[in-house]
Amino acid sequence: MKIFSAEQLYEADKITVEKQEITTEALMERAGIQIFQWLNRRLNGAPVPIRIFCGIGNNGGDGLVLGRLMIEHGYNVIVYVVNCSDKRSKNFLLNYDRIKNVTKKWPTLMKGEADFPEIGSEDIIVDAIFGIGLNRCPGGWVKKLIQYLNESKAFKLAIDIPSGLYANLPLEDKEAVLKANHTLTFQTPKLSFFLPETAPFVSNFDALEIGLDIEFLQTTEPLAQLISKPEAQRFYKPREKFDHKGTYGHALIIAGSYGKIGAAVLSTTSAFRIGAGMVTAFVPKCGYNILQTTVPEAMVITDKEEEFISEIAFDIEPSAIGVGMGLGKNKATVAALKVLFQKKDIPLVIDADALNNISENKDLLKLLPKNSVLTPHPGELKRLIGEWKNDYDKLEKAKKFSEKHEVVLVIKGAYTITVFSNKLYINTTGNPGMGTAGSGDALSGVITGLLSQGYDQLLASVFGVYMHGRAGDIAAGQMGYEAIMAGDVIDNLSEAYIDLFAREEETTNNSAEKS
Numbered sequence: 251m252k253i254f255s256a257e258q259l260y261e262a263d264k265i266t267v268e269k270q271e272i273t274t275e276a277l278m279e280r281a282g283i284q285i286f287q288w289l290n291r292r293l294n295g296a297p298v299p300i301r302i303f304c305g306i307g308n309n310g311g312d313g314l315v316l317g318r319l320m321i322e323h324g325y326n327v328i329v330y331v332v333n334c335s336d337k338r339s340k341n342f343l344l345n346y347d348r349i350k351n352v353t354k355k356w357p358t359l360m361k362g363e364a365d366f367p368e369i370g371s372e373d374i375i376v377d378a379i380f381g382i383g384l385n386r387c388p389g390g391w392v393k394k395l396i397q398y399l400n401e402s403k404a405f406k407l408a409i410d411i412p413s414g415l416y417a418n419l420p421l422e423d424k425e426a427v428l429k430a431n432h433t434l435t436f437q438t439p440k441l442s443f444f445l446p447e448t449a450p451f452v453s454n455f456d457a458l459e460i461g462l463d464i465e466f467l468q469t470t471e472p473l474a475q476l477i478s479k480p481e482a483q484r485f486y487k488p489r490e491k492f493d494h495k496g497t498y499g500h501a502l503i504i505a506g507s508y509g510k511i512g513a514a515v516l517s518t519t520s521a522f523r524i525g526a527g528m529v530t531a532f533v534p535k536c537g538y539n540i541l542q543t544t545v546p547e548a549m550v551i552t553d554k555e556e557e558f559i560s561e562i563a564f565d566i567e568p569s570a571i572g573v574g575m576g577l578g579k580n581k582a583t584v585a586a587l588k589v590l591f592q593k594k595d596i597p598l599v600i601d602a603d604a605l606n607n608i609s610e611n612k613d614l615l616k617l618l619p620k621n622s623v624l625t626p627h628p629g630e631l632k633r634l635i636g637e638w639k640n641d642y643d644k645l646e647k648a649k650k651f652s653e654k655h656e657v658v659l660v661i662k663g664a665y666t667i668t669v670f671s672n673k674l675y676i677n678t679t680g681n682p683g684m685g686t687a688g689s690g691d692a693l694s695g696v697i698t699g700l701l702s703q704g705y706d707q708l709l710a711s712v713f714g715v716y717m718h719g720r721a722g723d724i725a726a727g728q729m730g731y732e733a734i735m736a737g738d739v740i741d742n743l744s745e746a747y748i749d750l751f752a753r754e755e756e757t758t759n760n761s762a763e764k765s
């Protein structure tokens with residue numbers, strides 16, 4: 251699914267109205283009907299008080315449409331107009347009149363703190379104060395209203411976007427944003443829904459189709475792509491009857507140091523589980539017996555050193571290399587990385603200590619082979635690209651880094667974002683259960699294993715992140731978040747493959763599907 255900017259959505263709006271020969275008020279009615287149907291399906295006529303807070307723009311207009319439809323269907327609705335300005339939009343005014351025609355009285359006008367209503371904990375608050383037209387940070391009594399609503403225990407449903415949040419600009423004042431329990435957004439989610447500083451205000455969301463012009467949606471280059479199952483299905487490369495292990499390539503995992511051989515075990519196993527034909531682990535001598543015992547399917551090459559890697563020499567021809575997991579920062583290891591980086595023709599995944607070594611030795615950065623995949627968590631990313639002012643600044647810096655060095659950057663975490671040049675791919679799988687040692691090592695093995703099977707660098711990253719997260723979600727469905735260990739994520743890669751093409755009802759028992 252594409253993620254568009256606020257400006258693009260306004261453009262989509264305009265084109266839709268022209269091409270479908272409808273009025274903007276008809277489009278607003280469509281949007282309001284979608285929200286009404288969503289809410290009506292869940293409330294099923296329950297007489298719970300629904301308090302709709304409407305701003306004076308089109309987001310407020312949506313709130314007024316919803317209010318009218320709910321009242322017409324017998325719901326217990328109180329509509330407030332948050333009168334922060336007299337410049338009401340045309341479609342707000344139209345729907346202001348329409349709701350009055352139904353109720354025979356104007357909605358409750360709010361002009362300051364004295365007008366804040368008492369809100370019961372069982373009430374439902376609908377936030378239609380500001381949408382994507384927010385043009386400054388909410389202040390004065392409107393900010394106080396947002397805080398007042400946040401303090402309430404009532405369920406908060408935001409229309410389009412929680413008020414105070416920009417669709418694709420950084421947060422200005424976290425005290426002036428409505429903290430929604432659920433957000434119903436029009437057509438496509440907004441970029442702010444996926445970034446660590448702003449996503450917590452959105453909580454869960456549903457994107458409601460409002461019939462914007464399909465040609466515009468299909469042909470417009472988005473801000474980012476959201477990666478869910480339909481996209482992952484398109485990435486998958488099916489196997490052919492006469493394929494053999496050579497078809498799926500030979501992955502080389504260069505990992506481990508004394509006390510951290512487990513990292514090599516995890517990456518090697520996950521490279522196998524994602525489908526590499528052969529996997530060789532290159533480890534210091536102390537890792538030999540461990541690897542041969544824990545992953546007998548793997549071949550093992552050892553360094554001349556006992557406890558760390560000092561010279562990466564091998565006489566195999568790997569189709570992809572994953573390097574860095576548990577590697578340590580010994581000087582000899584840094585020198586060995588320099589030599590490895592000169593082998594420019596083998597697709598490379600660079601993780602963990604290999605990344606830290608690059609951050610600390612800028613001459614390694616200059617040698618970075620083009621099209622390598624770098625998989626930093628936020629701490630590693632900071633060391634690589636420097637501090638950022640906010641999430642948007644981080645993404646700009648990451649894009650510049652990717653462009654300059656011609657590499658794929660996989661920024662790990664909730665909603666892992668893969669950055670390639672100026673393109674962003676946001677992953678929807680994964681869960682907090684995956685915040686456990688070694689789950690990053692599993693991801694490096696997964697991406698290396700996909701590269702070895704012939705997926706290109708970008709596909710291997712985006713598809714690999716999806717599969718790794720999906721395996722984690724399936725593990726969470728079976729064992730809850732807390733008990734998950736990295737090995738459980740790897741064990742469920744097989745289920746993640748099965749799930750990729752399973753029919754919905756077959757997957758509901760063991761999935762932790764996100765909206």
Ligand SMILES: NC(=O)C1=CN([C@@H]2O[C@H](COP(=O)(O)OP(=O)(O)OC[C@H]3O[C@@H](n4cnc5c(N)ncnc54)[C@H](O)[C@@H]3O)[C@@H](O)[C@H]2O)[C@@H](O)CC1
Nearest residue numbers: 263278281307308309380381382383384385386387388410
């Ligand atoms: N294609 C779409 O996405 C559609 C969007 N619609 C709705 O239209 C909304 C956008 O409407 P608008 O462009 O009218 O904008 P909004 O309704 O989001 O708010 C803008 C209004 O609030 C004022 N304002 C902005 N920030 C303020 C602040 N901090 N303090 C006080 N006043 C402030 C602005 O000057 C303007 O009058 C969307 O979020 C959505 O809810 C729907 O009606 C239909 C289709």
Ligand SMILES: Nc1ncnc2c1ncn2[C@@H]1O[C@H](COP(=O)(O)OP(=O)(O)O)[C@@H](O)[C@H]1O
Nearest residue numbers: 627663664680681682684685687688689690691
């Ligand atoms: N809250 C979360 N939601 C989704 N994925 C997560 C979450 N926390 C961690 N992960 C995933 O788990 C992995 C952790 O990687 P990393 O921090 O490198 O761990 P380690 O170094 O211990 O292997 C990443 O792929 C990350 O995206």
Ligand SMILES: [K+]
Nearest residue numbers: 377380411413
């Ligand atoms: K809103």
